[in-house]
Amino acid sequence: MDDTGNVSRRLFVTGLLASLGSAPAPVSAAPAHAHTHVLRARPTTITLGKRKAATWAYEDKVPGPLIQATAGTTVRARLVNGLPADTTIHWHGIRIDPRMDGAPGYTQAPTRQGGTFDYVFTVPDPGTYFYHSHVGMQNDRGLYGALIVADPREPLGYDEEFTVVLDDWLDGLAGTPDDALRRLNASTTHDDSIRSTALGGVAGELRHPLYLVNGRPPETPMTFRSRPGKRVRFRVINAAADTAFRVALGGHRMTVTHTDGFPCRPVTVDTFIIGMGERYDFVVTLDAGAFPLVAAAEGKAARAFALVRTARRAVAPPSDAKVTQLDGRMLTYQDLDARPADHLPRPAKTTTVTLGMRPSGNEWTLNGRMTGDPMRLRVDRGETVRIVLDNQSPMWHPMHLHGHTFQLRFANRRGPRKDTVNIKPRERLNIDVLADNPGEWMFHCHNLYHQEQGMMGTLGYGPATRRAATMRH
Ligand SMILES: [Cu+2]
Missing domain, CATH: 2.60.40.420 (Cupredoxins -  blue copper proteins)
Incomplete structure (x- = not known):
């Protein structure tokens, strides 16, 4: 992003053509020598108005570098870990290869201090995404940035x-x-x-x-x-x-x-x-x-x-x-309602996930369980599963499922496709998940404090295996 926040001239031109009513111009594909984004995670000092703050960031910037891609192409990003701690990068909302999901202990080992890791993955769907560290409290430092995936046939008309x-x-x-x-x-x-x-x-x-x-x-x-x-x-x-x-x-x-x-x-x-x-x-x-x-x-x-x-x-x-x-x-x-093309099939089965709080107010649970011995949802490849998210606690929980998007379902109608959904206190919401991306995936509250206070579960494929059962965050 440049200083005006304008993400790129290429997108601008695409949007302009679309707004003029011409046939959507295909965005030129990424060059053959696909660009590798370098993301050096390291301690730095940033300026926040009149104040300076010591923090951890990518490339000494908050947010980190804007990453732009076109749907269907490959993103290459090299994490260079200059932090005094392990780290990973999670590509939030991307239907991704599990080995590239940045979920330490679930889909990959974290990158050690001084180490590097090459994230190479396809971005199948256009849209607005972001990336962030998925280790401990690092996401509440400066370790995040925007990931914008352009639609080569963008149907939405706009100028910029x-x-x-x-x-x-x-x-x-x-x-x-x-x-x-x-x-x-x-x-x-x-x-x-x-x-x-x-x-x-x-x-x-x-x-x-x-x-x-x-x-x-x-x-x-x-x-x-x-x-x-x-x-x-x-x-x-x-x-x-x-x-x-x-x-x-x-x-x-x-x-x-x-x-x-x-x-x-x-x-x-x-x-x-x-x-x-x-x-x-x-x-x-x-x-x-x-x-x-x-x-x-x-x-x-x-x-x-x-x-x-x-x-x-x-x-x-x-x-x-x-x-x-x-x-x-x-x-x-x-x-909100998804496009008909994005509607998911009717679910074959239903399971309930209760979002709870223990009396201390500092321990948050999914079906009564916490990170160390987490809730484990099992699905079979190809099926659609309805998950009833039942919030029996006094706070909001933005629940995020890795590797998938789901569809909200209301009593008599369909809802939007999402990967993160806010459930208000004492509220119940239905989400349907199409199991189309095998792996052992995190399913957790995106309040980072709740996540670190136990509110982390998994969604995995097939019968529970010893490996899946012994994996730890
Ligand atoms: Cu929460």
Whole structure:
């Protein structure tokens, strides 16, 4: 991404042609000497407005380098581990070869300090994805970046696109994420000095000093520059560890076109909530002026903030600008429906996964089990399985399944294809999974603190084997 957040001229031109109504121009295939992205994970110091923060990042940048690819082609990325710890890279949402999934102890061994690992994998589906470390609390440092997979026959007409990566930030400003996890583990559910609003916070527990858009705090906001009348696609990624965001663009309604990479029937709303690990794409025709793009940290009385500017002289709104759209019509999962081509077959069987909390408030369970002796779902290749996600705890859990996308199913209708779904307290949601990618896959809460406090299970193929049963996170 360049400093304007504009991901590439190639995508711009493709979108422009599509918007003019011409036949979608195939994007030129990747050159034969396919480019290898180098991702050096190492300690570094970044600037966050007026502050400096020591952190761990890829290529000394937060977010890490933007990776762009075209659906059906091969991505090559070399991880160089300069961290004082093991690490991996998980390619979140990609229907990937399990050996490239970056799930330590499940699909690959972690890369040791000083080591390298070549991630080479096909990206089968276009869409908005991201990558991040999957070791311990590393994802709550700066170890994440956007992965955008272009559609060679992009059917959506738009003039240009911007990638918006949201994050909650504490590393180097309030200790490290490991310190925060230790404090949380030592605290009680009533200790408000650590937790945002104790368990009443529901969407996330921790107070973070800053909330970021593309690595920038509100005091030095990211500015997305365009022109009045342009039809712009925003790709929003929630890379936060413990924060759901409510997103709105001042003065505009937004038409949501994709979630978790997959297209859905377009829905026009004022705002949407994006859980950790989720992605939404929306399209807006921009007015003339300077507009606040706000991602309010749900339940935390703080926000991430950026500017969308289409007029050079327009006065920039302040970072605390009132954005009435935040209280307007909100997107729900029931609003979304996958394309018919993406509908999954009817499920052959149903299984329930109960999302639970132990009384300490610091231990999170799937079917009563935790990471050390995890829930193990078994599926057979080719079948569709319905999983009923039954949240019997007082917090939100954005559940993420590796290696697959699933389809939400409501009482009388189908829903969107997704790989991460937010389940609210006391809520039940049905997801159908087509077992088309054999492996032993992580199935876990994408609140990183919950993940590290036990909320990690597996979905594997065939009868449980000794190997599968003895694998450990
Ligand atoms: Cu959770």
